[in-house]
Amino acid sequence: MSTEPVNVDEFEELARQALPRMYYDYIAGGAEDQHTLRQNIQAFCRITIQPRILVDVSKIDMSTTILGYRISAPIMVAPTGSHKLAYHEGELATARAAAAAKTIMVLSLASSYSMEEVASSCNAIRFFQLYVFKRRDVSTLLVQRAERFGYKAIVLTADTPRLGRREADIKNKMIAPPQKNLEGLLSVKVEVESDQGSLLESFVNEAFDPSLCWKDVAWLKSITSLPILIKGILTHEDAIKAVEVGVDGIIVSNHGARQLDFSPATVSALEEIVHAVKGKVPVLLDGGVRRGTDIFKALALGAQAVLVGRPIIYGLAAKGERGVRTVLEMLKNELEISMTLSGCPCIKDITRSHVRTNTHYDKLHSML
Ligand SMILES: Cc1cc2nc3c(=O)[nH]c(=O)nc-3n(C[C@H](O)[C@H](O)[C@H](O)COP(=O)(O)O)c2cc1C
Ligand SMILES: CCCCC(=O)C(=O)O
Numbered sequence: 295m296s297t298e299p300v301n302v303d304e305f306e307e308l309a310r311q312a313l314p315r316m317y318y319d320y321i322a323g324g325a326e327d328q329h330t331l332r333q334n335i336q337a338f339c340r341i342t343i344q345p346r347i348l349v350d351v352s353k354i355d356m357s358t359t360i361l362g363y364r365i366s367a368p369i370m371v372a373p374t375g376s377h378k379l380a381y382h383e384g385e386l387a388t389a390r391a392a393a394a395a396k397t398i399m400v401l402s403l404a405s406s407y408s409m410e411e412v413a414s415s416c417n418a419i420r421f422f423q424l425y426v427f428k429r430r431d432v433s434t435l436l437v438q439r440a441e442r443f444g445y446k447a448i449v450l451t452a453d454t455p456r457l458g459r460r461e462a463d464i465k466n467k468m469i470a471p472p473q474k475n476l477e478g479l480l481s482v483k484v485e486v487e488s489d490q491g492s493l494l495e496s497f498v499n500e501a502f503d504p505s506l507c508w509k510d511v512a513w514l515k516s517i518t519s520l521p522i523l524i525k526g527i528l529t530h531e532d533a534i535k536a537v538e539v540g541v542d543g544i545i546v547s548n549h550g551a552r553q554l555d556f557s558p559a560t561v562s563a564l565e566e567i568v569h570a571v572k573g574k575v576p577v578l579l580d581g582g583v584r585r586g587t588d589i590f591k592a593l594a595l596g597a598q599a600v601l602v603g604r605p606i607i608y609g610l611a612a613k614g615e616r617g618v619r620t621v622l623e624m625l626k627n628e629l630e631i632s633m634t635l636s637g638c639p640c641i642k643d644i645t646r647s648h649v650r651t652n653t654h655y656d657k658l659h660s661m662l
């Protein structure tokens with residue numbers, strides 16, 4: 295029997311075997327009871343796909359355009375920090391795999407390699423994910439560097455005024471991995487006494503600016519000409535505000551369930567946000583995407599694309615660059631077969647009527 299993984303989930307076990315426990319727990323874990331972590335996956339399971347038959351599906355075109363950039367499929371690489379924990383070539387390998395898949399990589403500010411090193415290692419279309427520090431001058435500098443080094447958009451992560459409570463990290467006394475982008479710019483004193491709990495949490499709580507608010511989007515716009523996406527929107531109220539302050543896109547995200555436990559599963563929040571946005575800006579989604587059918591469902595509910603977080607790191611930990619390539623290929627192949635079997639030759643053919651959410655079935659059951 296082959297031990298090669300046949301789906302994205304199987305990479306998780308390979309990664310678990312390859313990684314020190316502290317790192318695996320950090321990557322895999324969610325906040326507190328991890329209720330939302332499970333729901334991110336389960337909410338997809340409550341949606342059915344309503345296939346159409348006898349459609350010419352001899353050619354499937356998964357390509358799409360995000361902020362004017364053509365990508366081979368609506369599957370992007372989510373910003374995740376510290377790829378060197380998974381593999382020595384870290385984000386350099388991830389970026390090359392994203393380039394091979396002809397998709398967009400969102401580089402985390404908290405990357406192991408610097409944004410300049412990543413930029414010169416590949417020709418992937420790259421966005422830069424920003425955290426705002428109390429030291430605003432440092433964040434300003436990072437945005438300017440991103441613009442100079444060819445990053446095409448700023449993804450402002452807005453769900454992290456402090457780090458969520460990740461109990462495995464507290465128990466493991468998770469380290470605060472070095473962040474190359476901050477070298478020479480920010481030194482934060484975090485206590486290294488052995489009873490301190492998660493040092494990453496201490497770092498974030500020291501360094502990040504919890505006073506960041508809506509008016510600061512104007513500040514961000516004043517320091518860059520790049521388009522700005524807000525990541526971490528989960529309600530129609532905030533989606534409307536985001537459009538009002540003039541962002542260029544929204545990422546529906548609960549940070550992979552690592553911040554507020556009992557925040558909604560992202561795919562269950564998607565539709566109200568899509569309705570509120572009324573097509574004015576693109577809406578993307580991340581959280582729990584593990585199958586081509588998940589991507590199909592998110593697109594049917596109005597997302598323009600999805601981003602994938604943990605599976606990319608699992609691919610990296612298991613097999614380096616090749617692992618990330620395989621993860622992206624698997625998702626693409628699965629999306630292709632989902633589109634074929636549901637009668638959708640192009641991305642725009644995937645409509646709301648191709649899925650049903652469980653409410654339809656609840657109604658049906660109550661009638662029976
Ligand atoms: C190990 C890890 C590190 C992460 N680091 C960041 C980060 O630096 N910036 C950020 O905006 N989101 C970060 N995220 C959240 C991801 O961008 C994304 O929202 C989430 O992983 C999507 O869920 P998924 O892992 O189920 O695909 C991180 C997630 C993980 C698992
Ligand atoms: C400064 C590191 C933050 C990483 C992060 O966002 C996460 O672990 O979810």
